[in-house]
Amino acid sequence: MEQCPVCYxxxxxxxxxxxxxxxxxxxxxxxxxQGLHTYTTYEVYRGMxxxxxxxxxVDFGSHRPEYFGFTNGKRIGFQHFEFVSDLKEPQVIKDKFCPQCSARxxxxxxLAQIRTSQ
Structure with missing residues (x-):
């Protein structure tokens, strides 16, 4: 993928x-x-x-509902997450990044998937 799926x-x-x-x-x-964080995989919303x-x-619920495409004020917070697994040996990895959206x-x-699932 060469372009951001949100802003292109x-x-x-x-x-x-x-x-x-x-x-x-x-x-x-x-x-x-520095080992300051732990990393966990969660099912966050509808299998995603x-x-x-x-x-x-813990901070995920602070995202505004509109950011995810919700029009009814719904928020996705930690209390809605389903634990999948802990990351035992976290490493630096390569990923693509959108400088416009400031996101991996x-x-x-x-984000694109959740916005289209509404």
């Missing part, structure tokens, strides 16, 4: 921490090396999965 801006490749939400941020790579750091998992491709795919 060209994607770039970068090193990322395992968190699909904040892993694109170089600061999070430092946190990974994300791997999130412990901070992003893994998160952008989730």
């Amino acid at each position: 801006h060209p994607l770039e490749v970068r090193d990322c921490a395992p968190c699909d939400d904040c892993g694109w941020d170089p600061l999070e790579i430092n946190h990974l090396h 999965r994300l791997t999130l750091c412990d901070f992003c998992a 491709l893994s998160f952008l795919k989730f």
Whole structure:
């Protein structure tokens, strides 16, 4: 994939921490090396999965409902997540990143899917 599935801006490749939400941020790579976070895969919404750091998992409900395409004020919070697995040996990985959306491709795919599922 060469373009963002949300805004169609060209994607770039970068090193990322395992968190699909904040892993694109170089600061999070430092946190990974320092062992500051744990990473867990959850079923977040209707079978859609994300791997999130412990901070992003708890903070996920702060996303505005409109961001996900909800028009009824619905929020997706940690209390709705279904545990799938813990990431035992988190590593820096390559992923594509949209500088326009400030998000990893893994998160952008989730975002595009959830917006079209409404």
